Structures are given as C-alpha cells and as structure tokens.
Amino acid sequence: MPRCCGFLSCSTIDDTSLKNLKVHNKNGNPRNKTALAPGHSLMDWIRLGASKVDLTGVGGVPQVVTMTELAKHNQRNDAWIAIRGVVFNVTRYMDFHPGGVEELMKGVGKDATKLFENVHAWVNYQSILQKCIVGRLSNEGLIDTRSIVSDFDEKSARNSSSLTNDKMKFSLSNIHIEWKQTSNSVTFIYKITKNQSFPGFQLIRKSPKNFDLQMYALKNIIKHEYDLCESVQWPPVWEKNFNETEISFNFSKKIGTLWKSYGSRTVVSYTKKTERDYRDWEVVSNKLLAEDVHLLVLKSTNYIEIIETGQHMEARMNVMGTEISRYYTPIPSFLCFEDNLSASNPDYLYLIIKRYDNGQLSPSVTALQQGQTLTLSNGLGNFAVQSFDKYSSILILAAGTGITPMLGIIYRALYRRNVMTIDVLFFNKGEKNIFYSSQLRKISTYKRLTVTDILSQPDDSWQGHRGIVSETLLKKLIGDPRALSCIFICGPILFTNTTYT
Numbered sequence: 001m002p003r004c005c006g007f008l009s010c011s012t013i014d015d016t017s018l019k020n021l022k023v024h025n026k027n028g029n030p031r032n033k034t035a036l037a038p039g040h041s042l043m044d045w046i047r048l049g050a051s052k053v054d055l056t057g058v059g060g061v062p063q064v065v066t067m068t069e070l071a072k073h074n075q076r077n078d079a080w081i082a083i084r085g086v087v088f089n090v091t092r093y094m095d096f097h098p099g100g101v102e103e104l105m106k107g108v109g110k111d112a113t114k115l116f117e118n119v120h121a122w123v124n125y126q127s128i129l130q131k132c133i134v135g136r137l138s139n140e141g142l143i144d145t146r147s148i149v150s151d152f153d154e155k156s157a158r159n160s161s162s163l164t165n166d167k168m169k170f171s172l173s174n175i176h177i178e179w180k181q182t183s184n185s186v187t188f189i190y191k192i193t194k195n196q197s198f199p200g201f202q203l204i205r206k207s208p209k210n211f212d213l214q215m216y217a218l219k220n221i222i223k224h225e226y227d228l229c230e231s232v233q234w235p236p237v238w239e240k241n242f243n244e245t246e247i248s249f250n251f252s253k254k255i256g257t258l259w260k261s262y263g264s265r266t267v268v269s270y271t272k273k274t275e276r277d278y279r280d281w282e283v284v285s286n287k288l289l290a291e292d293v294h295l296l297v298l299k300s301t302n303y304i305e306i307i308e309t310g311q312h313m314e315a316r317m318n319v320m321g322t323e324i325s326r327y328y329t330p331i332p333s334f335l336c337f338e339d340n341l342s343a344s345n346p347d348y349l350y351l352i353i354k355r356y357d358n359g360q361l362s363p364s365v366t367a368l369q370q371g372q373t374l375t376l377s378n379g380l381g382n383f384a385v386q387s388f389d390k391y392s393s394i395l396i397l398a399a400g401t402g403i404t405p406m407l408g409i410i411y412r413a414l415y416r417r418n419v420m421t422i423d424v425l426f427f428n429k430g431e432k433n434i435f436y437s438s439q440l441r442k443i444s445t446y447k448r449l450t451v452t453d454i455l456s457q458p459d460d461s462w463q464g465h466r467g468i469v470s471e472t473l474l475k476k477l478i479g480d481p482r483a484l485s486c487i488f489i490c491g492p493i494l495f496t497n498t499t500y501t
C-alpha cells in the first residue's frame with residue numbers, strides 16, 4: 001500500500017509528487033516498522049542533516065563511483081548504496097532507517113534500485129538522503145538493448161479500407177489500434193485491453209510525415225514509428241477516455257484529401273536498464289497561483305509527454321554547480337482552461353511548484369522565465385490508480401501543495417460514472433494560500449464534487465471553516481471517515497500522520 005514519507009513539512013524540501021501521497025482504503029493494512037531508538041526519529045535525522053556533519057563521508061565532493069568501488073563499501077560502518085544511478089552513503093542513516101539496520105544492509109555495496117522499489121518505491125529517498133550523496137554510479141555496464149520485434153505488413157488492411165470514414169483494425173498483443181480519417185484529419189486510436197493498466201505515452205515528431213509513438217509497458221518501451229503517406233500538422237490533439245482505457249491522437253492534414261492508407265508503421269521494442277529519459281522543456285509561462293505557489297507551463301519541441309494519472313517527473317537543474325533534482329506531479333490541463341492555454345496546446349505540460357526560501361531547487365525553478373529551460377524525466381512511478389476505480393465515494397484530504405497530485409485523481413474520478421461523490425477537504429494557512437478551489441467548485445456545480453476550504457490562520461473576515469486537522473474537526477466535517485470507501489491524503493508530515501491515524 002502506498003504510504004507517505006510526509007516530507008512537505010520540511011522547509012528545504014520541494015516535492016509535490018505522489019511520493020508524498022498516502023492512500024487509505026477499507027482493506028488498508030499499515031505495515032509494521034522497526035521501533036527506532038530515542039533520538040533517531042525523522043526529525044532527528046533532518047536535524048543531523050542540517051548540522052555541519054559531513055554525511056557523505058567524501059567531504060561533499062561528488063565522485064563517479066564504479067561498481068567495484070561501490071562493492072567495497074558494504075559494511076555496517078562503511079555503507080554505500082546506489083539507487084537509480086546515484087550513490088548514497090547510508091552509514092549514518094542506518095539507525096534512522098524505519099525498516100531497521102538488517103533490512104538496509106541488504107542493499108549496501110550494490111545497485112539496490114530494484115530491491116528499494118520492491119519494498120517501498122514511494123519513499124522519497126532523494127529528500128531523506130540529500131545530504132548523503134557520494135556521487136553518480138558510473139554507467140559502464142548499463143547498456144540499452146534494442147531489438148526490432150516486427151515490421152508490420154499492412155497490405156491486407158490497406159486493401160480493405162474504404163474511402164469514406166476509412167477505418168481499419170489490427171491487434172498487437174494487448175494493444176488494439178485503429179485509424180480513421182476525414183478529408184481534413186487523421187486519427188489514431190489506441191485501446192488497451194481491460195486487464196492491463198494504461199501506459200504512459202510519448203509522441204516525438206521527426207518530420208512532417210514521420211513521428212514516433214512510445215509506450216511504457218512494464219519494463220519495455222514499445223515504439224511505433226509512423227511513416228505517413230502525407231504531411232500532417234503538429235501537435236496532434238490527444239484525448240484520453242478513462243473508462244475505455246483508450247487514447248486517440250488527431251492530426252490535421254496539411255492538404256485536405258482522403259488517403260488510401262495512412263502509410264506504414266514499424267514496431268520497435270526497447271528493454272532499458274535505466275527507466276529514465278531526460279529532455280529540455282521550455283518555459284511558456286510562469287504564473288503565481290497563490291503565495292509562493294507557481295504554475296509553470298512548459299513545452300518541449302516536437303514532443304508530447306502524456307503521463308499516467310499518479311505518475312510524477314523528475315525535474316533537474318544545475319544550481320550553483322551542483323545538480324539538484326526533485327519530483328513533481330504534472331497536473332491535468334482542465335484547471336488551466338480559463339487561461340486559454342490548454343485547449344489549443346496539447347503539447348503543454350503543467351507543473352505546480354511551491355517556492356521554499358531555503359529549498360535547494362524550488363527558488364531556481366520558480367524563478368524561471370519564459371524561454372528558459374527545465375530538464376524533466378519521462379513519467380515515473382507505479383502508482384496504480386486503477387485499483388481505486390471500484391470505489392464509489394472518494395475523500396481527499398490535502399494540505400497546501402499536497403493538492404497537486406490529487407488533481408489528476410479528481411479529474412479521473414469525475415469521468416468515472418461509478419464515482420458518486422468526491423469530497424475534497426483543502427487545508428491551508430490563510431486565504432492567500434488557497435489555489436484552484438474556486439475552479440474546482442465551478443466544476444462541482446454540475447458534477448458530484450464538493451470542495452471545502454479549512455484555514456488554520458484565517459483573517460477575521462473569513463467566513464468558512466477554521467482549524468488544523470484533527471479527529472474532532474474531521475468528524476465535524478465528514479462524520480466518521482472510516483465509513484468511507486477510499487481516502488487519499490497528501491500534505492506535510494504532521495498532517496499526514498494525524499489524518500492517517
């Protein structure tokens with residue numbers, strides 16, 4: 001069960017990804033953690049990190065670490081661990097590890113990415129271990145294996161296409177693909193069979209007639225390389241249909257005629273040792289949504305990233321000679337419509353980022369101006385939002401930018417017919433900290449969504465609810481939350497801990 005490391009409470013941490021999200025459902029079964037010795041709580045660890053103690057053990061000078069070197073640091077008193085290409089010194093963290101020393105020792109001296117992800121992929125290790133970075137794992141031995149699976153021969157399909165409403169079908173294991181056209185546009189529709197989760201998609205334009213469509217399916221990346229018979233406009237308008245697990249890409253044709261066939265498609269499959277690809281995104285706009293909360297609209301040339309609900313992206317920047325990265329969950333565009341940004345710009349990406357004065361990355365990211373760039377990974381994380389589709393009422397408890405990863409969940413729930421109620425309790429300090437509540441309320445006039453703002457330090461003029469999260473307050477607002485089917489929680493550590501218990 002995904003749980004939260006509740007790190008939004010730490011002022012140096014700027015992470016609004018689903019890693020900070022707790023999900024509680026009727027069958028939820030919180031796991032047993034090792035009792036930590038006094039003086040070894042999370043707050044003690046943060047305090048130690050904030051002190052002058054060198055937790056890296058290498059004087060804070062970033063190293064490139066080979067596998068051989070890594071293997072030498074496999075002792076309780078000299079413990080290095082590599083996760084997703086970064087090597088951390090976890091010697092001092094041993095006694096703070098909630099899973100205990102013995103468990104953490106299983107990963108030391110090696111690339112423990114898989115082990116770590118099997119146990120607790122949601123743990124925000126980058127924030128927890130930010131002061132323990134030894135350096136990068138040298139990428140010798142990390143080889144991409146590429147194999148051409150098949151070339152499609154679509155002669156028979158081509159022959160059967162009719163000139164009006166041209167539509168043909170074929171199957172590729174669990175993916176069902178159709179195309180249709182009018183004289184002005186051509187649409188490709190991907191349907192995923194029901195027992196499969198919907199993959200993330202990437203579209204890459206190579207020329208007016210050529211584009212690649214990549215899907216992240218389990219450990220493979222399946223790439224469909226399209227060679228169209230005529231030129232099309234970029235970007236295509238894409239649309240997801242959650243109920244049908246269907247996604248369509250609609251391209252405008254450059255010349256308005258009916259095609260005899262769309263062209264051809266080659267299928268390529270990659271097995272990648274590393275799950276991340278990075279690319280530069282240009283800032284289209286940077287707008288203040290609330291105090292210290294920015295909406296960054298980004299665009300990448302000839303590229304569209306469609307991430308799954310619940311996935312996050314790694315944002316990387318070089319800040320004063322050091323590469324810093326944090327995770328952010330892109331928000332769906334539906335809330336940005338009033339800016340007239342999303343409808344005509346299907347290739348835009350929307351990030352909400354809170355600026356923390358002493359944050360390592362957020363001051364630099366929120367200062368980005370139009371035309372400057374931010375490096376982002378592809379969509380990451382294995383949060384299976386589909387497993388909550390069976391619940392008919394959803395309660396969302398969010399504090400501050402903890403609302404960010406909830407927006408995708410709200411959007412998805414709005415379009416699922418079986419969801420009868422979506423109740424959002426949005427906790428903030430003051431009115432100046434609230435964002436998107438009114439936009440969500442606009443939607444709620446014709447859908448089954450309610451949004452309640454609760455302020456901990458409101459002005460005298462505030463007419464709404466007041467207080468900090470507590471059992472009494474929750475009972476007053478929603479009755480007994482345990483009677484509800486599915487609860488999503490995201491916010492600072494104290495908030496998530498209080499709401500979770």
Ligand code: HEM
Nearest residue numbers: 003031098099103104106107112115116119120123125128
């Ligand atoms: C790779 C070797 C590791 C193993 C085998 C391991 C194992 C475990 C186990 C068994 C638990 C307790 C059960 C649970 O609550 O999920 C746990 C909890 C935890 N571990 Fe690890 N761990 C490893 C590495 C790490 C690292 C490198 C970090 C660094 C941040 C970390 C941070 C945590 C945290 C924060 C929890 C509490 C999780 C929660 O409350 O949901 N672990 N670990």
